Amino acid sequence: MNDWRNAYRSAREAAIARYRARPRVPPLLRDLTRAADHLLQSIWQHHDLPAAAALIAVGGYGRGEQFPQSDIDLLILIDDALPEADLTHFEPLIGLFWDCGLPVGHSVRRLSECLEEAAKDITIQTNLLETRFLCGDSELAARLQTRLTAAIDPVAFLAGKRMEQTDRHGRFSDRGLMLEPNLKDSPGGLRDLHMIDWVGQAVGFARHGSDCLAAMLPDGLLCRAEIRRIRSSRNFLSHLRIRLHLAAGRREERLLFEFQEGIAHELGLSATATRRASEILMQRFFRTAHAVAMANQILLGALAQAIEGRADPQSFDLPEATDFKSHPERILECILHLQSHPELTGFSPRALRLLARAGTHIDAAYRRNPLHQRQFIAILRQPRGVTQALRLMHRLGLIGRYIPAFAKITGQMQHDLYHIHPVDEHSLMLLRNLRRLALTEFAHEFPLAHRIMQGFDAPDLLYLAALFHDIAKGRNGDHSILGAIEMQRFCRSHTLPKEASELLIWLVREHLTLSTTAQKQDLSDPDVIAAFADRCGDMRHLNALYLFTVCDIRATNPAIWSTWKDNLLKTLYYAARNHMEGHTVVTDSVEERRKQARILLRLHGCTDSAEAALWPRLDDLWFLRNSAQEIAWQTRTLFSALRQGPSTLVRTRVSPIGEGVEVLVHAPDRHGLFALICGFFAHLGYSVLEARIHTTRDDHVLDSFLIMDPAHTHNTYRDILNYIEHELAEQIIRGHTPSAIPVRVARQLRAFPLAPQLSLTRSEGRNDYILSFTAGDRPGLLYAVARTLADHHVEVRTARIHTLGGRAEDVFVLEGRMLDNAEPRMALERALLKELQVAV
Structure with missing residues (x-):
C-alpha cells in the first residue's frame, strides 16, 4: 500500500510542478486524472473481486477534469444477477482507496438501481452522463451507458436542468458570494459551462466538453468565434480554480479574500496607483462570468429550439439576415419594441446573438446621431421595462458601447470594505431601486421616498444619473467630480435642456452630500442645516438627492442600511425642507422646543414640577441638540x-x-x-x-x-x-x-x-x-x-x-x-x- 500511496503522491507532485513551471490547464487535469486512474486500477486488479462488476469514474473525474483538491467520484456498478453475499467483497476497497490518499465519493449500485435512481433524480442522471470506464466488466459499463442514453427525455432533461440552474443561481447570488464568488456554482461560473455540455449531450451531440461544442457547429447553434470565447472563459476559470486549490491546500471553491491578492500576483497582475492587483483580478473574473452567463443563455435557448423544433412564440425573434450595419437605428429600436410589448418574454437566442454582435456598429458616429440619442433617452422614459431593458443592454455590451466610460467600470470591484457589487452592477442596482420607487406595488417599502418620486417630474433623469454617478471610480481624483465631467460631456453631446443638464451634473457631483452630512454632522446645528439647504438650492434638487441617496445606500450593501440611517436621512430632509420654506426660526428656537416638550409632558400627566427639577440645570445647547420628544422623555424619566x-x-x-x-x-x-x-x-x-x-x-x-x-x-x-x-x-x-x-x-x-x-x-x-x-x-x-x-x-x-x-x-x-x-x-x-x- 505504501508503494501505491507514494507513487500516487509523486505523480501528483510532478504534475503540479510541471503546471507551476508552465501553467496549462489540460495537461494538469489530464495528468491528475491519470494518476488517480492508475492507482484505482492497480488496487482493483490486486483484489479478487467478482467479475460481474465495474469501476466507473463519474462527475468531473469522469469528465477527465480532476482538479488538485477535487473529490474523486466513483460508481461501483454491480450486475443485477450478482448474489447479495458477494457485495461484501467491495467494502474493504473503499477504505483502501482513502488509505492511499484518494478523496473518494462513491456509490455501490446494481444496474437496475442506477437506472431507477437516474429516472427519479436529475442530479444522478447528470452524473451518469459523464461516466468513464476504469476497470472490471466493460460490457456491463457499456450497457449502463446505452440504456441511460435511451432513457433520457431531452425536453424533460432541459426543463429540469434549467430549474436546477435557476435555484443554484439564487443560492449563489448572496451578497457575500459577490465578494467571494464560488468558481463552480456562482452565476457565470464553471457549472454554467457544464450545463451547456450536459444539455448538448442529452440532445445527442458529441460527449465530453469541447467535443460537444464542436458538434453543435454544423447545426448553426454557435459559431467558431463563440467556441473560442467559451473555451477561453473555461480556461481562465479553470486556472483560477487550480490556483485556488493549490493556495488553500484543501477543497475550496470560493475565491476567498485571503487568496485573491496572491492568486492575482501568480497570474502576473500588478497593482496600479488606484487599484489593487486583486481588484484587477476580480474585474477579469466578473467580465468572464458575464460572458459565460450570456453564452449559457443563448445556447440553452438554442438547444431548447432544437429539441422542440420551433422558436418560442413569446420571444422577439429577428431574421438571420438582419442588417444592423446598414440600419444601425434598429439596434435600440429592438430594445424599445421589447419594452412596448409586455406580452414578449424576451429576445430569441438568434436575436440575442445578433444584438451582441451589433455592438461593433456602435461607434463615435453612432453616438453622435440625434436619432440614436433620442432612442436611448426614450428607453429611460418608457412606462415599463426600464430596469429589464438596461440590464439586457448591459449583458449584450450595448451600454458600454454607447457610454464608453461605462465599459471601463464593468466588473470593477472595490475592496473598500462596504461595496458588495462591482461598480457596473451597483449602478444598475441603484437604477433598479429608483425604478421601484416609481411603481405603486412597492410603495410600502419606502413610503416617503415613494411619495416624493410620484411627484418628481423627470424620473428618467435620476435613472441616467445612476449610470454616471460612479462612472469615474478607479481613476485618480475625486470620482464625484470626475463623474460630473463625464455627465457634462454626455449632456452636451445629447443637447439636453439646460435645466435637465444642470440637475444631472449637480446630482452626480453631490450624490454623497446628503449621506455624509446626515451621518457625520450635528443635525441640531442650524448652521449645518442652512449650509446643506443652500447647497441644494431648491426643493427639486433636495428631492432628487434624497431619492438618490436612499437608493444608493441600499444598492451599495443592504447590510449597512438601518432604521437609524433611514431616520437620519429623513431628519435632514425635513430640516432642509423647513429651512427652504422659511420655518427655520420657529422650529429651531429654544423656547419652541420647551413649549413642544411641555405639551408632551402634560399628555403624560406630568406637572410643571417635572421640568422645574431638571431644566434650570441645563443650558440652551441641550435644548437645541434634542428634539421635543427626546426632551420630554428624559425629563419625565429623570423626574x-x-x-x-x-x-x-x-x-x-x-x-x-x-x-x-x-x-x-x-x-x-x-x-x-x-x-x-x-x-x-x-x-x-x-x-x-x-x-x-x-x-x-x-x-x-x-x-x-x-x-x-x-x-x-x-x-x-x-x-x-x-x-x-x-x-x-x-x-x-x-x-x-x-x-x-x-x-x-x-x-x-x-x-x-x-x-x-x-x-x-x-x-x-x-x-x-x-x-x-x-x-x-x-x-x-x-x-x-x-x-x-x-x-x-x-x-x-x-x-x-x-x-x-x-x-x-x-x-x-x-x-x-x-x-x-x-x-x-x-x-x-x-x-x-x-x-x-x-x-x-
Whole structure:
C-alpha cells in the first residue's frame, strides 16, 4: 500500500510542478486524472473481486477534469444477477482507496438501481452522463451507458436542468458570494459551462466538453468565434480554480479574500496607483462570468429550439439576415419594441446573438446621431421595462458601447470594505431601486421616498444619473467630480435642456452630500442645516438627492442600511425642507422646543414640577441638540430620581425609531466616564451608533447613547434593558474601567487592510475640536479610541459613529486644554493612529 500511496503522491507532485513551471490547464487535469486512474486500477486488479462488476469514474473525474483538491467520484456498478453475499467483497476497497490518499465519493449500485435512481433524480442522471470506464466488466459499463442514453427525455432533461440552474443561481447570488464568488456554482461560473455540455449531450451531440461544442457547429447553434470565447472563459476559470486549490491546500471553491491578492500576483497582475492587483483580478473574473452567463443563455435557448423544433412564440425573434450595419437605428429600436410589448418574454437566442454582435456598429458616429440619442433617452422614459431593458443592454455590451466610460467600470470591484457589487452592477442596482420607487406595488417599502418620486417630474433623469454617478471610480481624483465631467460631456453631446443638464451634473457631483452630512454632522446645528439647504438650492434638487441617496445606500450593501440611517436621512430632509420654506426660526428656537416638550409632558400627566427639577440645570445647547420628544422623555424619566437629589442613574428604552436601544446616563461628571461607558457596551457586544454628551450646570453628565446589537443575539429587549440599567449604573458607581477588548480583525480587513486616515482640527468660531477618522472597523474600536482620548485628558462632547460594513467613519467633538498646544495635540494624533492601525 505504501508503494501505491507514494507513487500516487509523486505523480501528483510532478504534475503540479510541471503546471507551476508552465501553467496549462489540460495537461494538469489530464495528468491528475491519470494518476488517480492508475492507482484505482492497480488496487482493483490486486483484489479478487467478482467479475460481474465495474469501476466507473463519474462527475468531473469522469469528465477527465480532476482538479488538485477535487473529490474523486466513483460508481461501483454491480450486475443485477450478482448474489447479495458477494457485495461484501467491495467494502474493504473503499477504505483502501482513502488509505492511499484518494478523496473518494462513491456509490455501490446494481444496474437496475442506477437506472431507477437516474429516472427519479436529475442530479444522478447528470452524473451518469459523464461516466468513464476504469476497470472490471466493460460490457456491463457499456450497457449502463446505452440504456441511460435511451432513457433520457431531452425536453424533460432541459426543463429540469434549467430549474436546477435557476435555484443554484439564487443560492449563489448572496451578497457575500459577490465578494467571494464560488468558481463552480456562482452565476457565470464553471457549472454554467457544464450545463451547456450536459444539455448538448442529452440532445445527442458529441460527449465530453469541447467535443460537444464542436458538434453543435454544423447545426448553426454557435459559431467558431463563440467556441473560442467559451473555451477561453473555461480556461481562465479553470486556472483560477487550480490556483485556488493549490493556495488553500484543501477543497475550496470560493475565491476567498485571503487568496485573491496572491492568486492575482501568480497570474502576473500588478497593482496600479488606484487599484489593487486583486481588484484587477476580480474585474477579469466578473467580465468572464458575464460572458459565460450570456453564452449559457443563448445556447440553452438554442438547444431548447432544437429539441422542440420551433422558436418560442413569446420571444422577439429577428431574421438571420438582419442588417444592423446598414440600419444601425434598429439596434435600440429592438430594445424599445421589447419594452412596448409586455406580452414578449424576451429576445430569441438568434436575436440575442445578433444584438451582441451589433455592438461593433456602435461607434463615435453612432453616438453622435440625434436619432440614436433620442432612442436611448426614450428607453429611460418608457412606462415599463426600464430596469429589464438596461440590464439586457448591459449583458449584450450595448451600454458600454454607447457610454464608453461605462465599459471601463464593468466588473470593477472595490475592496473598500462596504461595496458588495462591482461598480457596473451597483449602478444598475441603484437604477433598479429608483425604478421601484416609481411603481405603486412597492410603495410600502419606502413610503416617503415613494411619495416624493410620484411627484418628481423627470424620473428618467435620476435613472441616467445612476449610470454616471460612479462612472469615474478607479481613476485618480475625486470620482464625484470626475463623474460630473463625464455627465457634462454626455449632456452636451445629447443637447439636453439646460435645466435637465444642470440637475444631472449637480446630482452626480453631490450624490454623497446628503449621506455624509446626515451621518457625520450635528443635525441640531442650524448652521449645518442652512449650509446643506443652500447647497441644494431648491426643493427639486433636495428631492432628487434624497431619492438618490436612499437608493444608493441600499444598492451599495443592504447590510449597512438601518432604521437609524433611514431616520437620519429623513431628519435632514425635513430640516432642509423647513429651512427652504422659511420655518427655520420657529422650529429651531429654544423656547419652541420647551413649549413642544411641555405639551408632551402634560399628555403624560406630568406637572410643571417635572421640568422645574431638571431644566434650570441645563443650558440652551441641550435644548437645541434634542428634539421635543427626546426632551420630554428624559425629563419625565429623570423626574422621580432627581426629587431625591442628583444621583447615578441609567435608564433605557427601545429606540423610538424602531431599531436599537436608547440609553440615558445621569451621573456626577468625572474624567474617563465616556470611555468607561463605551467599554461596557463593547464588552456587551453592542455597537454605539450615536452618543450625545452633555454636562449640566452642576457638573453632572446627562449623556444619551443609541446602541445596537449587530449580531442580533438577544431575542427580546426586556432582559437586556434591565441588565444595562443595573450593571452599567454599578460600574459607574464603582468607577471600574473595563479591560481592553481583544483585537479580532475580520478576514476581509486582514486581506485588504485599510490605511487609517485621521483629521483633528479646531471648529470654526468655537473652542472645541473636530476629530474625524476612517479606519477598518473591529469590536471595541470605539472603546479603544475613547480610552486613548481619556489617557490624554480630552473630553468627548458628541460622537457620530458611522459604520459601512467593515469600515468605520467616525466624527467626535472634543474639548481639552491640551488641544490648544501643538506638541500634545500631535502626540494624541500619533496615539490614535496607533490604535487605528492595530486593525491593519
